[in-house]
Every structure is written in structure tokens, then in C-alpha cells.
Amino acid sequence: MQNETQTHPPHTGSQPVATVTRPFDRIAVIGGGAWGTALATVAARAGRETRLWMRDEALATIVAETHRNPRYLGDIPLPHSIRPTTDLALALKGAEAVLLVTPSLTVREMAGRVGALADPGIPIFVCAKGIEADTGLLMSALVEEVAPGRPIGTVTGPTFAKETAAGHPTAVTVACTTQPDVAPADRAAVRMALSLTTGSFRPYVSDDMAGVEVGGAVKNVIAIACGILAGAGFGDNSRAAIITRGLDEMKELAVHLGGRRETVTGLGGLGDLILTCSSRQSRNFSYGFQRGQGIPDAAVFEGKPVVVEGRHNAITVTDLARKLGLNMPICEMVRAITAEGQPIAIAFANYWAAPISAEPRAMNLQMDHPAVDAVTRHFEDKFQ
Incomplete structure (x- = not known):
């Protein structure tokens, strides 16, 4: 068994990370x-x-x-x-x-x-x-x-x-x-x-342990939201919106715990988020997909005891966010659905009808949503 592994500088760039080290x-x-x-x-x-x-x-x-x-x-x-x-x-x-x-x-x-x-x-x-x-x-x-x-x-x-x-x-x-x-x-x-x-x-x-760990916990919750939308028949626009805004929630929590935004946009954050939110190979996405189709919680996965980490994470992530005074509305929405029994239509309508705000927080902008009733009707029609 080889005891030492030689690492080489990349073909592009100028800073090798290591010279010689020994694997386990x-x-x-x-x-x-x-x-x-x-x-x-x-x-x-x-x-x-x-x-x-x-x-x-x-x-x-x-x-x-x-x-x-x-x-x-x-x-x-x-x-x-x-x-x-x-x-x-x-x-x-x-x-x-x-x-x-x-x-x-x-x-x-x-x-x-x-x-x-x-x-x-x-x-x-x-x-x-x-x-x-x-x-x-x-x-x-x-x-x-x-x-x-x-x-x-x-x-x-x-x-x-x-x-x-x-x-x-x-x-x-x-x-x-x-x-x-x-x-x-x-x-x-x-x-x-x-x-x-x-x-x-x-x-x-x-x-950056905090950055990668927050990414791993939050992405499971966001994947449930994406799965619900997909199961209800919504398309790529909806998933892209939830992934992007979910990434923002992930960044906020990571930074408050000492992580770096750069980490959250890497493999352990954004990479994992995209994968988990885009495929029914993901248990979290698949669970959400079935819920979006109208399958009751107890009947998901044909009633088999499948571990869906996002259901547990939805509670622990939002508990921590509340303790830190952070607003994580997508995670709160998933918690309301999976842990508190709120109807899916109401939970998504509440999220989608939240006040209009700016993406750059420095703008400090917030306005009441002008079409709250329309939002409510839209989701009630879809999830009936």
C-alpha cells in the first residue's frame, strides 16, 4: 500500500496547496x-x-x-x-x-x-x-x-x-x-x-465546518418545498425561485454561526442544494413530491418507515433561527406543513404573499403585497 501521495500544482493558477502528505x-x-x-x-x-x-x-x-x-x-x-x-x-x-x-x-x-x-x-x-x-x-x-x-x-x-x-x-x-x-x-x-x-x-x-454543515442541514428542508411544488405540477420557474431564496436563508444562518458565504455557494452548499432539490432520488424531494400530489403524511413511501432528514431538520433549523433572531421563511413554511399540520395551500400562500422586498438588503425596502387574495386563490386552486 502506498504510504505517500504526491500532489501537484494545478494546470492553471499558481498556488499549490500542499507538497507531500500521507493519506490515512x-x-x-x-x-x-x-x-x-x-x-x-x-x-x-x-x-x-x-x-x-x-x-x-x-x-x-x-x-x-x-x-x-x-x-x-x-x-x-x-x-x-x-x-x-x-x-x-x-x-x-x-x-x-x-x-x-x-x-x-x-x-x-x-x-x-x-x-x-x-x-x-x-x-x-x-x-x-x-x-x-x-x-x-x-x-x-x-x-x-x-x-x-x-x-x-x-x-x-x-x-x-x-x-x-x-x-x-x-x-x-x-x-x-x-x-x-x-x-x-x-x-x-x-x-x-x-x-x-x-x-x-x-x-x-x-x-469552514459551520458553512458546510449549515448547507447540509438546510438543503434538506428546501428540497421538501421544491418537491411539493413539483408534485403539484409546478415547473422549473417555481423550483428555481425556491432554490435561490433558500440559498439566501442558508447563507444567513451560516454567517451567524461563523461560516463563510463563499462556502455556502460551493459544493457543500449550493451544489448539494441543487442536487437535492432536483431529483426524486432525494428522499426529501421525493417526500415533498408525494405530499404535493395530495398523499397524506402517513401514506408517503407507501407507509414505510423511510428516514426523511428534512422533516426533522425543518424543526431544528427553525428553532435555531428563532433563537438567533433570523427570518427563514421557506424553512418556516416547511415546518408548518410537516410538523404543525398546516394545509399546504395556506402555507405556500402565506409565503408567496409576504411583503415585497429587495434582494440587496442595503436597499431596506418593504411593501405590502398588492395581490394577496389572488395568491391565496392561486394556491387553493392548485392544492385542492
């Missing part, structure tokens, strides 16, 4: 769902020794014997070098880095278990997207609380697990908390980026 040779992927399986596939293809921790003993046995995960990515052959296990201690033994790929609601529990078993100081890259209820913590802050004393990062961006595992060209952002005492080329985000780079998987590096 042994990676533990915690979580055998679609995205965990996809990331394990990427790591193995990149030449990393990869262990995949899974909850289900029977499924882990099938993956070990058939090199496929029939529950999530059944038609994609997995690298034979992936070593599935249900023994968390075994999965973490000797690991140089951890990819924590479990749902946001289980991150506190799993991060605590990982922190107790993993070697001291090894980085944990939490790949769940969201904000914890009650505490209002981003996932990185949550992990830092229960597994302190180590770099905390994330791998995020416009990705569908199936396409990633199938080898479609994919770009992501690998971000990590700042390590001021470590040389730039040896920081955890750089090393993880090199550890996952393959012929089709291209990471970019960031130090």
Missing part, C-alpha cells in the same frame, strides 16, 4: 446504509484498508459473502477488500480515521461509543447532516462534546450514494476543524481528501 491507510466506516456503503466503496477503491461497521448481523454476513449490499445498493458490486463487521471495537481497531455515517438522530450515541473505543486523537468525520434538537448543536459540535480531544470533520456535497458507488464522476467537500499546530499538508481534511481520491471521486478541502 486504515479507515473505519461506521454505518452500513447507502451512503456508508458508498463511502466504504470509495475508500476501498482508493487503496485504503476499509472496515464497514453494520448493525445487522445477517446483512453484514451477506455483504461479506456476496460483496453486495442488497438492502441499499444491491445492483452494485462492492470491492472485495471491504471488511464488514458488527463488532464496533474490531471496526475501530487500528483505524487512523473514522467516517461516521449514521442518521443525525443517532450521532450522539454513536459518536460517544466511537470516542470511547477509537485510538486517542484520530479524527472523526461525521457525515450526517443536521442540527441536534434541544441543544441546537451542529453535528461537529455534538461530536466534540461526546468525543473530545480530536479533529472533527465532514464529507459533504452533491452526492447520491448509488451514483457514487457506481463510479459516476463525483465532487465533494472534505472539511475539518482547524488544527493550527499541524502543518497544512498534514491536517486531517487534507489527508482524508487524499485518502478518498479515485479516478471518479474528487474531493475539495475546506476549514
Whole structure:
């Protein structure tokens, strides 16, 4: 296994980011769902020794014997070098880095278990997207609380697990908390980026955890709104409007939490937002699409218990925004529909009939909407 990877200056531009750095040779992927399986596939293809921790003993046995995960990515052959296990201690033994790929609601529990078993100081890259209820913590802050004393990062961006595992060209952002005492080329985000780079998987590096994490949480909520409009038969104009104004909400929250607007317009923000808001491969978009078709909440996905992170995120994002005194009307609209039972027609009419304002906030302009009744009739006709 190659111990060092040489990076080269880009063909255009003049500032190489790094000279020589060493990837992580042994990676533990915690979580055998679609995205965990996809990331394990990427790591193995990149030449990393990869262990995949899974909850289900029977499924882990099938993956070990058939090199496929029939529950999530059944038609994609997995690298034979992936070593599935249900023994968390075994999965973490000797690991140089951890990819924590479990749902946001289980991150506190799993991060605590990982922190107790993993070697001291090894980085944990939490790949769940969201904000914890009650505490209002981003996932990185949550992990830092229960597994302190180590770099905390994330791998995020416009990705569908199936396409990633199938080898479609994919770009992501690998971000990590700042390590001021470590040389730039040896920081955890750089090393993880090199550890996952393959012929089709291209990471970019960031130090803006707040920016990428806010992007990952908010985009799920905006995708539900886009899905509702699409399911009701509205077209590209409507989706473009919601994506653009949703991006504005994303920027505001990120900046208030110490993130950068530049990050939110990158892969972990705008890139992920566009993807999630434009395809029924997205569970959040698909959930919204079915609701827009008039399917009751309990009957979505044929009543199956599908995890739709945006439903949870709609509550946690707006709780945090309210605490910070921020106005996030699209996220509030989705919360009203999914958590508070407000009829879709009323929720969208309330949003669309809000006072007219300027995009540059410096104009400080606001006027009453002149056609509130027409807006109400328009959405009531569509969602009856």
C-alpha cells in the first residue's frame, strides 16, 4: 500500500496547496446504509484498508459473502477488500480515521461509543447532516462534546450514494476543524481528501465546518418545498425561485454561526442544494413530491418507515433561527406543513404573499403585497 501521495500544482493558477502528505491507510466506516456503503466503496477503491461497521448481523454476513449490499445498493458490486463487521471495537481497531455515517438522530450515541473505543486523537468525520434538537448543536459540535480531544470533520456535497458507488464522476467537500499546530499538508481534511481520491471521486478541502454543515442541514428542508411544488405540477420557474431564496436563508444562518458565504455557494452548499432539490432520488424531494400530489403524511413511501432528514431538520433549523433572531421563511413554511399540520395551500400562500422586498438588503425596502387574495386563490386552486 502506498504510504505517500504526491500532489501537484494545478494546470492553471499558481498556488499549490500542499507538497507531500500521507493519506490515512486504515479507515473505519461506521454505518452500513447507502451512503456508508458508498463511502466504504470509495475508500476501498482508493487503496485504503476499509472496515464497514453494520448493525445487522445477517446483512453484514451477506455483504461479506456476496460483496453486495442488497438492502441499499444491491445492483452494485462492492470491492472485495471491504471488511464488514458488527463488532464496533474490531471496526475501530487500528483505524487512523473514522467516517461516521449514521442518521443525525443517532450521532450522539454513536459518536460517544466511537470516542470511547477509537485510538486517542484520530479524527472523526461525521457525515450526517443536521442540527441536534434541544441543544441546537451542529453535528461537529455534538461530536466534540461526546468525543473530545480530536479533529472533527465532514464529507459533504452533491452526492447520491448509488451514483457514487457506481463510479459516476463525483465532487465533494472534505472539511475539518482547524488544527493550527499541524502543518497544512498534514491536517486531517487534507489527508482524508487524499485518502478518498479515485479516478471518479474528487474531493475539495475546506476549514469552514459551520458553512458546510449549515448547507447540509438546510438543503434538506428546501428540497421538501421544491418537491411539493413539483408534485403539484409546478415547473422549473417555481423550483428555481425556491432554490435561490433558500440559498439566501442558508447563507444567513451560516454567517451567524461563523461560516463563510463563499462556502455556502460551493459544493457543500449550493451544489448539494441543487442536487437535492432536483431529483426524486432525494428522499426529501421525493417526500415533498408525494405530499404535493395530495398523499397524506402517513401514506408517503407507501407507509414505510423511510428516514426523511428534512422533516426533522425543518424543526431544528427553525428553532435555531428563532433563537438567533433570523427570518427563514421557506424553512418556516416547511415546518408548518410537516410538523404543525398546516394545509399546504395556506402555507405556500402565506409565503408567496409576504411583503415585497429587495434582494440587496442595503436597499431596506418593504411593501405590502398588492395581490394577496389572488395568491391565496392561486394556491387553493392548485392544492385542492
